[in-house]
Amino acid sequence: MGILDIQNLAKVIESDLVLQNINLSLQASEILCLLGPSGCGKTTLLRLICGLETPDSGSILYEGRDITPVDPHLRNFGMMFQEFALFPHKNVYENVVFGLQVKNWQESDIQKRAQEVLALVGLTELRQRNVNDLSGGERQRVALARSLAPQPRLLLLDEPMGSLDRVLRERLLTDLQLILKKIRITTIFVTHDHNEAFAVADRIAVFNAGQIEQIDRPQDLYKKPANRFVASFLGFQNLISGTVSADGGIDTPLGTVHLPQAEPSAGKTVTVLIRPEAAHLVEPSATPAAGELLVTAQIKDIRFQGAEYRLTIRTEKGECLVVNLPNDIQAPQTGQQVRLGLKESAMSVIEA
Amino acid sequence: MPDGNWALASLRKLFTSGYYARTLWFTFWQAVVSTLLTLILALPGAYIVSRYRFPGKKLLQAFASVPFVLPTVVVATAFQALLGSRGMINVLLQNLFGLAEAPLQLDHSVLFVLLAHVFFNYTVILRIVGGFWSRLDPSIAEAARVLGASSLKVFFKVTLPLLKPAILASTLLVFIFCFSSFGVILILGGPRLATIEVEIYRQAVHLFNLPMAAALSLIQIVFILLMMWIYTALQRKQVVSLGPVARSGIQVPMRSLKDRFWVGGNVILILLLVGTPLFALVLRSFLSETGLTFAFYRALFENPVQSIFFVPPLEAVLYSCGFALVTLLFSVVIGLLAAQFLSMSKGRLSAMFDPIFMLPLSTSAVTLGFGFIIALDRPPLNLRTSLLLVPLAHTLVAFPFVVRSVLPALRSIPQSLKESASLLGASPFRVWRAVELPIIGRSLIVGAVFAFTISLGEFGATVFVARPQTPTMPLAIYRFLGQPGAMNYGQAMAMSSLLMLVTAAGFLMLEKLRVEGQGEF
Numbered sequence: 001m002g003i004l005d006i007q008n009l010a011k012v013i014e015s016d017l018v019l020q021n022i023n024l025s026l027q028a029s030e031i032l033c034l035l036g037p038s039g040c041g042k043t044t045l046l047r048l049i050c051g052l053e054t055p056d057s058g059s060i061l062y063e064g065r066d067i068t069p070v071d072p073h074l075r076n077f078g079m080m081f082q083e084f085a086l087f088p089h090k091n092v093y094e095n096v097v098f099g100l101q102v103k104n105w106q107e108s109d110i111q112k113r114a115q116e117v118l119a120l121v122g123l124t125e126l127r128q129r130n131v132n133d134l135s136g137g138e139r140q141r142v143a144l145a146r147s148l149a150p151q152p153r154l155l156l157l158d159e160p161m162g163s164l165d166r167v168l169r170e171r172l173l174t175d176l177q178l179i180l181k182k183i184r185i186t187t188i189f190v191t192h193d194h195n196e197a198f199a200v201a202d203r204i205a206v207f208n209a210g211q212i213e214q215i216d217r218p219q220d221l222y223k224k225p226a227n228r229f230v231a232s233f234l235g236f237q238n239l240i241s242g243t244v245s246a247d248g249g250i251d252t253p254l255g256t257v258h259l260p261q262a263e264p265s266a267g268k269t270v271t272v273l274i275r276p277e278a279a280h281l282v283e284p285s286a287t288p289a290a291g292e293l294l295v296t297a298q299i300k301d302i303r304f305q306g307a308e309y310r311l312t313i314r315t316e317k318g319e320c321l322v323v324n325l326p327n328d329i330q331a332p333q334t335g336q337q338v339r340l341g342l343k344e345s346a347m348s349v350i351e352a
Numbered sequence: 353m354p355d356g357n358w359a360l361a362s363l364r365k366l367f368t369s370g371y372y373a374r375t376l377w378f379t380f381w382q383a384v385v386s387t388l389l390t391l392i393l394a395l396p397g398a399y400i401v402s403r404y405r406f407p408g409k410k411l412l413q414a415f416a417s418v419p420f421v422l423p424t425v426v427v428a429t430a431f432q433a434l435l436g437s438r439g440m441i442n443v444l445l446q447n448l449f450g451l452a453e454a455p456l457q458l459d460h461s462v463l464f465v466l467l468a469h470v471f472f473n474y475t476v477i478l479r480i481v482g483g484f485w486s487r488l489d490p491s492i493a494e495a496a497r498v499l500g501a502s503s504l505k506v507f508f509k510v511t512l513p514l515l516k517p518a519i520l521a522s523t524l525l526v527f528i529f530c531f532s533s534f535g536v537i538l539i540l541g542g543p544r545l546a547t548i549e550v551e552i553y554r555q556a557v558h559l560f561n562l563p564m565a566a567a568l569s570l571i572q573i574v575f576i577l578l579m580m581w582i583y584t585a586l587q588r589k590q591v592v593s594l595g596p597v598a599r600s601g602i603q604v605p606m607r608s609l610k611d612r613f614w615v616g617g618n619v620i621l622i623l624l625l626v627g628t629p630l631f632a633l634v635l636r637s638f639l640s641e642t643g644l645t646f647a648f649y650r651a652l653f654e655n656p657v658q659s660i661f662f663v664p665p666l667e668a669v670l671y672s673c674g675f676a677l678v679t680l681l682f683s684v685v686i687g688l689l690a691a692q693f694l695s696m697s698k699g700r701l702s703a704m705f706d707p708i709f710m711l712p713l714s715t716s717a718v719t720l721g722f723g724f725i726i727a728l729d730r731p732p733l734n735l736r737t738s739l740l741l742v743p744l745a746h747t748l749v750a751f752p753f754v755v756r757s758v759l760p761a762l763r764s765i766p767q768s769l770k771e772s773a774s775l776l777g778a779s780p781f782r783v784w785r786a787v788e789l790p791i792i793g794r795s796l797i798v799g800a801v802f803a804f805t806i807s808l809g810e811f812g813a814t815v816f817v818a819r820p821q822t823p824t825m826p827l828a829i830y831r832f833l834g835q836p837g838a839m840n841y842g843q844a845m846a847m848s849s850l851l852m853l854v855t856a857a858g859f860l861m862l863e864k865l866r867v868e869g870q871g872e873f
Binding site: 050051052071073075077078081085086088103122132146147150 | 487489500502503514605608
């Protein structure tokens with residue numbers, strides 16, 4: 001049992017089943033990411049957790065106590081909204097102390113706490129500024145400071161990077177993670193960007209159409225996506241169909257691979273995921289090494305990405321693959337024939 | 353005016369005589385109380401129309417606007433028909449309990465006047481505050497909620513301060529209507545209650561004391577102008593850049609019991625407040641001493657007296673609609689230009705012109721009509737016989753509403769939005785059409801609806817400027833009311849019911865237009 005437990009949660013909005021069969025458990029100080037395309041129900045789940053919506057069935061337990069009937073203002077959770085929802089009629093300081101004032105803190109404590117959180121997010125200089133005059137990054141910090149000020153038991157972040165530009169996003173993401181880890185706050189972070197999720201999360205829950213597809217640590221999610229949806233949502237393109245042979249190997253159009261499977265049974269159709277880092281260039285005369293697949297292919301497209309080249313290739317059998325090659329090779333040309341080794345260590349079986 | 357001596361004498365008398373001081377005081381406090389009552393009753397209504405989707409909402413909003421477009425004379429008569437000593441409720445109570453005397457004695461009481469003012473002005477706050485509220489991002493209130501504020505604290509610390517510009521704007525309008533209330537007080541207030549406006553009328557028409565009437569007009573104009581100057585100064589300070597929020601994302605269907613309670617309670621309030629007097633009015637248009645009858649309606653299309661002033665009521669309907677459409681056009685153009693000017697000019701220029709654009713509102717309709725006759729009756733601008741005179745007078749009354757509706761929306765557009773559009777290569781006109789117009793569109797339509805309905809119901813100025821052969825509907829009603837007998841009274845009721853029908857139809861048309869236009873926003 002964790003600090004927050006969500007059991008069989010379901011929510012219907014206007015006769016649409018937006019969430020169903022949601023089961024989650026959060027440990028103290030853990031950062032959980034809810035990852036999924038827009039409209040998959042992740043924001044609704046946040047709103048259910050903080051009490052702005054009521055579930056149609058299931059329960060939400062905080063430290064083992066059912067909080068479903070508790071009003072949002074009594075839950076002491078912090079929430080950062082997508083467009084930040086700052087109070088436009090208040091300045092930075094007034095925004096930050098709002099949660100303390102409505103909880104009737106002492107004035108001296110309010111000032112002390114405000115100073116702490118403003119320093120934490122690096123906004124001490126801007127405390128008297130009108131929030132409408134702030135930049136996007138500054139507004140985000142105000143929103144974070146405001147939700148942290150009342151020392152919430154749980155922090156909910158709804159697409160906190162959504163409205164920021166890319167460069168700013170990367171910098172603020174690092175800042176955010178440092179802050180969250182520093183104060184060791186239990187956090188749920190909603191995003192549709194898997195890179196954001198990988199950067200911040202201790203665990204990631206992938207959502208699709210109102211259901212959780214997979215919950216795992218980022219590295220496990222990356223190495224072994226549970227199904228085709230998760231794999232394609234993480235940006236993987238090389239999904240090859242194969243058949244399990246009698247000896248437990250998998251016959252694919254590219255050759256036979258030997259990968260760990262949960263229940264190998266001959267004749268079963270599975271999907272093999274080949275991650276782009278599986279490939280490396282080999283000599284045309286090379287013979288297959290152990291745990292490796294050799295393919296001959298023609299380069300259809302090349303993109304230089306700094307640390308590596310991203311190649312789109314078509315094999316002799318007509319399969320299209322996207323692979324990465326380190327940038328220390330001689331620049332390949334479009335149309336060129338190459339021979340590639342594909343390491344089985346960068347492959348996994350998707351059974352569903 | 354021959355010389356300046358009399359004016360000073362009258363002015364002096366205004367302040368030294370206890371009677372006039374009492375009139376000034378009554379005018380003021382009844383307006384304050386009426387406005388507060390309206391605000392308290394209409395704010396929950398504004399909340400439900402801005403937050404919930406429910407069946408029949410459009411119809412309900414149009415229905416709530418009906419009283420506002422009725423001539424004040426008819427509003428007063430409708431209340432008389434409902435709550436007067438021989439009104440529907442008293443008759444009902446007397447019959448039920450066998451009482452000899454009417455149990456409700458509201459005639460000539462302040463309460464009667466206040467009720468009629470609330471009835472009349474409810475829609476002003478409903479529309480202006482409701483329109484503004486529906487553009488507030490609901491996540492701002494939700495953020496406050498999650499931060500630990502109870503619903504009550506959220507309302508007083510977040511929602512109310514954010515609504516302040518709209519509340520101030522609508523409250524001011526209601527206050528001015530109540531301050532210059534004429535027909536309602538004249539009919540429901542009896543001889544003992546008089547606002548400045550009623551006193552002007554009595555002095556000018558009954559006592560032929562034109563100097564005193566002029567002095568009173570002056571006092572009224574100065575007082576309201578002063579208020580508007582304070583208000584516009586306040587409003588400019590409190591502009592909050594909210595950015596428009598799409599309407600669809602905000603309004604939710606009723607889900608919980610609490611939602612249903614809120615919506616249901618307000619729907620019942622609107623139906624009771626607006627419905628019962630109108631019902632009494634319609635009932636009386638069908639009710640003679642002998643029972644239900646169509647006689648009054650039939651009589652509308654006959655001319656038994658063969659009066660030379662007789663104009664078929666159908667023509668009055670057509671004239672009213674025509675004038676109202678022209679007024680709408682004029683008011684939108686002038687109002688939009690004025691609002692645009694006010695939103696662009698900063699500082700002293702804007703501070704000076706803002707109250708000036710509101711001036712027509714503060715002048716009494718009677719004075720306005722009279723002024724029109726005096727000002728436009730000789731070359732180069734002789735409009736005395738022109739059909740345009742009526743819509744022109746109506747425009748003067750109506751365009752401040754367009755300004756007031758559009759200005760808050762115009763001021764809430766962030767400068768960067770316009771700048772980014774012009775940097776994208778849009779000409780100033782394209783910027784206006786592609787950026788500003790869609791954002792202010794909804795407010796503009798609200799203003800246009802106001803202009804249309806004000807024109808339909810305008811009475812005080814029209815009575816001076818309309819020619820006998822081109823009467824409007826309120827004028828026709830007034831003529832019927834001015835003649836004795838149950839038949840004429842019944843015809844006035846029938847005509848009022850027709851005016852109700854026409855305005856409600858006009859409203860539904862505009863509301864529909866609004867829904868269709870929404871896709872462009």
